[in-house]
Amino acid sequence: MAELWVGSDFALGYQREGNVSFLKAQGEQKGFTVQEIDLLMNHGDVISSTTIREAIQAGDVTQAKDWLGRSYTVSGTVVHGEKRGRQIGFPTANLETWAEQVIPANGVYATWATVGSERFMAVTNIGVRPTFSGQDVTVEAHLLDFNRDIYGQELTLTFETRLRPEQRFNGIDELTTQIRRDVEAGRDYLSHQGTTNAGGNAP
CATH class of the missing domain: 2.40.30.30 (Riboflavin kinase-like)
Structure with missing residues (x-):
């Protein structure tokens, strides 16, 4: 994997402690880049895959x-x-x-x-x-x-x-x-x- 795209609200791991900064640090260590995507909003609400x-x-x-x-x-x-x-x-x-x-x-x-x-x-x-x-x-x-x-x-x-x-x-x-x-x-x-x-x- 050379590149990973994630939303700005990305989280993983125990209690969702792994955020975008954590993922970027992992990418620097393991040789992949991370692109952060702005969230799509509708009247102040986040439009997620679940919403769609x-x-x-x-x-x-x-x-x-x-x-x-x-x-x-x-x-x-x-x-x-x-x-x-x-x-x-x-x-x-x-x-x-x-x-x-x-x-x-x-x-x-x-x-x-x-x-x-x-x-x-x-x-x-x-x-x-x-x-x-x-x-x-x-x-x-x-x-x-x-x-x-x-x-x-x-x-x-x-x-x-x-x-x-x-x-x-x-x-x-x-x-x-x-x-x-x-x-x-x-x-x-x-x-x-x-x-x-x-x-x-x-x-």
Whole structure:
């Protein structure tokens, strides 16, 4: 290791007694340099990795984007699901996510879906599908204007905004009506966000 970057509030060891000065002294002895980074602040509060993680887990991906300086992404492999979305006219790519990732709160999100070098508009649902009495949390993305077999491929979802929380509906008709609204809202949001059209290549 030649260089180590740490925040100005860095601490380690018993009762967190090892600070940045201690680390720099160790670096001088062992041949590595230490770069101290100023803390990111928001209205006097420190923005830490924990703060950002909590925002994501609360579904506030817009706030997380402001703090990260980029939109939050979740990646995984497209796997077979129960195909309920296809049965009601809204096929989804079911994502088997990597264990170490933080998954946003249950709800519906406007997202970009990247497959290979292509990027597509998508509306992503995270949750247990309460209308179908589901129990396990799933991540399912409906890619707009898309009709290809991508099972087994890696897909990355870029979360732009949360459209609504997860809801239970009184039957399929009520659910499909809301999904149409979600698709319209997602398309509108993403269309105004950038110049990339659904089905277009990533910039």
